[in-house]
Amino acid sequence: MTPATARGTTPGRAPAAVRKVLAQTVRRASSQVVALSHRLHANPETAWEEERAARWTASLLDDLGYTVTPGAYGLPTAFAATVGSGPLHVALCAEYDALPGLGHACGHNIIAASAVGAAAGLARVADDLGLTVTVLGTPAEEGGGGKIVMLERGAFAGVDVAMMVHPGPVDVAEAEPFAVAHLGVHYTGRAAHAAAYPEQGRNAADAFTVAQVGIGLLRQQLPPTTRVHGLVTRGGEAPNAIPERTDGRWYVRAANLEELERVQARVEACFEAGALAAGCALEIEPESPPYSEFRNDAELVALYRRNAEGLGRRFAAPDDPAARMNRASTDLGNVSRVVRALHPYIGIGSLPAVNHQREFAAACATPAADAALLDGALALALTAADLGAAATARGSR
Template identity: 50%
Template sequence: MSTDLRTASRSTVERYSAALVDISHRIHAEPELAFAEHRSVATLTDFLGGAGFQIEPGVGGLDTAFTATYGSGELVVGLCAEYDALPGIGHACGHNVIAAASTGAAVALRDIADRLGITVKLIGTPAEEVGGGKVLLLERGVFDDVALAMMVHPAPDETCAASSLAIADYRVHYRGRPSHAASAPHLGVNAADAITVAQVAIGLARQHLEPDQMVSGIVTNGGAAPNIVPDSTTAQFDLRAATTESLQRLEHRIRDCFHAGALATGCTHEVVPVSPVYAELSPDSWLADTYRQVITELGRSPLSPEEERQRKTGSTDMGNVTRALPAIHPTIAIDCGDAVNHQTEFATACASASADRAVLDGALALAWTTIAAATDDGQRARLLAGVAGRAAGQGGAA
């Protein structure tokens, strides 16, 4: 790996450090939900446009998706920026750090793109928490020319080949018949009871689920008033499993539980997907090993591969990207005490000095991993062959 290329990229990250931290803090301060991340997109595209990147807004037909490209090299490097937040608890998954780190990597590579023979393509990917922005962008061709894709996610632990669970999320609607809850309950068909039966069925089924299968859910509409037999109720459930194949088996079982609620109460029901199915992560081993090397050189201490495999993780639409092309989704540790992702304390930590360091270290690690791939003749050929193979319809990660 060329020392002067690494030195140049470090110098760029240092030069832009204040701006990158400011991007992270601005996104953190104004959290926006899936497909509504307009201020976050403006923050990123204003900076990247000013840094010489060509901005294409609304890619893939999504208002809050975009690409920012620089260079004309045949090897297209995809840097994924997430920026959606969680309802009620804001950036408790640290997507502000992700967006700023990918932006930092993009500007670090900008100054050496011609020497590396690469095109830098930052892809603004909305709706990771729910909605599957990356899945939609994959299906709509935004990743077609990308040879490798990367991002880095804040977490309590440092990992390089992070795993994840496949997930499908569903909204189930029950329809009954209203009636007076005291004077004529026998004339009602109780849609709230249907949800209760479904929840009991799911609870009992948990004893017999396969390892790494899990179900979580909430009631989003339980009725209008206690003196009216509820005629319309809604619940939302996340189904997770170690693999997409296991997830399909789980889905069949849980759909039967939904049906049981309707059958037991006389309601009708409808099951509606909330997001596309997220596949489990399948990180590219060469990219992950290289990232491990550079993040260690930067003074960080990632978990061993054995420890990584024992970690139970969440789910991400980046899994679909890793199944389509060589890609990685490492995690970068921040000081968050005993907190974990999706807790308010973690949200606070994502605007701390530790998170600011993660932005800069993450940007540099992604840039150095790119330099290694672009300057290794064998890997460069592999990555370019992968793009050609996908274009020819062979599919899959190279």
């Protein structure tokens, strides 16, 4: 595995003939790739439940000549698909989970389809460029940390570069995702009749009220690189019964894992204050391992940007408010600590709609989105080809 610290800075370039083959192959596969995107979009499945999405995506890769392993690394909705046998190992990450209640409002249908589109092109040139190409079907990015589980189980062992492209309202080459902790919060009190015997109750809903007031006040003293947000998923059973059990889900984000640890401790103190004030028991459990901040690789960013601009893509200015999707979070961040990684955003022409809105979900299956996913697929394929060409040139010297 290539250490994350061994990062090159001199972009290479694949031969013109290879670039032509990639463009032609991605274009020929476009109808299949777009059909996959629309099929995933019409059948959203949430984290760890992506049975059809994993099967449909893996099946298309099988048709493209990849050797497919379903249920890879002990995860029923993961897969690994490989072609080529070269010394430079490139992994394309295919996400396909949807958001509860919002469907593909983050556009993971486009992520999966663009990975398959890139894989279609690279299958034609992998051996010529000294590449091994693996497409990893990575479940549960939306809170489950599928890539972290796969990383721990060896999915990225021997991988030199991990790549994907994420839809957003505008193009952004360099990702800057937050580290994030996903917390399940549970209060247990005591039920009682709210009118006849209120003094015998211990109100688990009041515990959340106190905690949320504390978090709201805490935000005044938190660094600007942090975010704290969440919701109560269970607030009680009946208005005339003191709630004895309440549940919630909270995210704490920070610039890096070190800052996250400090901020998370202060947020958890607010939940403890709620328990103390309401006389309730508190349980906080992680819903997944913490996601790390993302570590960009300068060479990969430069290669992708050049290739995307060559396809006519135009990148937003750093201060463009629409570009803030690059400050979300991703479980590819953990991978980027040990493998060179690329996570650009490709604009789908959705404005004023932005990620995690129903209007953005609708925009992820439009002609503009289809064109963007094909551009993203080809830009990823060209970037992988450039890496292979550069590695081959270095090896021949």
